[in-house]
Each structure stands twice: as structure tokens, then as C-alpha cells.
Ligand SMILES: [Ca+2]
Ligand SMILES: [Ca+2]
């Protein structure tokens with residue numbers, strides 16, 4: 001009778017622990033295959049929503065509340081009909097250049113991309129009016145503070161390009177900054193920037209407390225002087 005009682009005790013003990021372990025680890029999912037846990041996340045997105053009027057109009061600049069900046073030192077905004085500002089175009093706010101007579105530059109903030117691989121940038125470039133070859137829309141990035149580099153797809157647009165999605169893929173580093181240079185020289189010519197987006201891939205995995213995780217590499221043995 002004693003032995004039978006012990007069996008029943010261990011049976012319920014086993015039942016209790018197996019149930020509690022199951023509930024603890026219900027979120028554990030193991031995927032096999034190459035890079036199965038890589039997911040794409042949006043790191044930075046600028047749609048210029050609710051920022052109408054931010055930027056420069058004539059000789060007045062207002063960037064309050066913006067995390068981006070501009071440089072209009074090379075431009076000539078001679079009256080309030082000349083601007084490099086956020087405008088509402090067909091219901092969507094965009095950064096817009098009109099009659100600026102010199103290079104205007106839009107700068108993104110410094111974007112932290114340290115924990116991501118395969119970082120991609122995309123932005124929407126568009127124009128309106130009859131543009132010429134000296135009306136330009138250049139998109140560049142700087143990785144880890146290095147020199148400015150044109151996006152690989154449509155990094156240098158000019159003349160009547162209509163609308164383009166400008167892209168750069170496959171970046172890896174610590175920090176990223178984007179700048180867009182525009183120049184148009186007539187009041188019926190417009191260049192517009194919208195939806196600046198940075199995405200990257202990161203490893204995501206849920207682990208239960210006590211589960212082993214091998215991150216690769218060789219373990220090293222440290223000996224302390226006792
Ligand atoms: Ca927009
Ligand atoms: Ca002007």
C-alpha cells in the first residue's frame with residue numbers, strides 16, 4: 001500500500017509539472033531554415049502629415065516641432081511666392097520647392113540602424129510643370145558619417161521625370177542620414193518629396209526562461225588569479 005501511494009503521489013507530481021511547463025512555454029516556437037526569424041520593421045517614416053507650412057517661405061523659416069532640418073543658404077527665396085516648405089497637395093502634405101533659384105536641402109534626423117541588417121531607404125519624388133535639365137531632385141544618404149552617396153535607383157532626377165520611387169537597398173551600419181537636394185527656378189515649377197521610409201531586418205525570437213540559446217562563436221575560459 002505504501003508503494004502504491006508513492007506511485008500515485010509521483011503521478012500527480014509529474015502531471016503538475018508537465019502542465020506548468022507547458023503553460024510556461026506556450027509561446028515557444030522553433031523555426032528551422034535559413035534566417036527564419038528575420039522580420040522586416042519600419043525604422044523611420046516621414047509622411048509630413050500635419051506639418052503644412054513648416055520650412056521656409058520667402059525670408060521666414062519655421063521648423064518648430066520638426067525632427068528634420070533644411071539648408072537654403074544657396075537658394076534665393078525673394079518673396080512669399082518662393083518656398084521650400086510642406087504644402088498640402090491633393091490632400092497629402094509633402095515637402096515642396098517652388099521658384100527657389102538655387103539648391104535647397106532637406107535633412108532627415110540621424111537614424112539609428114545598429115540592430116538591423118539589409119536596411120533599405122525609399123522616398124517618393126514628384127514634379128509638376130514643364131521642367132528643364134537644370135531643375136534637379138537628388139537623393140543621397142550618409143552611412144556612419146561617411147560621405148554622401150546617391151541612392152542606387154533614381155538618385156539623380158532632373159527635367160520632367162513625373163513621379164518616381166527612389167530607393168537604396170542593402171545597407172548595414174550604426175547610423176544613417178538622408179538628404180534631398182532640389183532646385184527649380186520658376187513659379188509654375190514644383191518639386192515634391194514625400195513618404196521617406198527606412199526599413200530593416202531584425203532577428204525576433206521568444207524564449208522561455210532556462211532555454212538554451214546558442215549565438216555561435218567559441219566559448220572562452222577565464223581564469224581568475226586567486
Ligand atoms: Ca504626405
Ligand atoms: Ca526665387
Ligand SMILES: [Ca+2]
Nearest residue numbers: 128129130160
Ligand atoms: Ca513635368
Ligand SMILES: [Ca+2]
Nearest residue numbers: 131132135185
Ligand atoms: Ca526650370
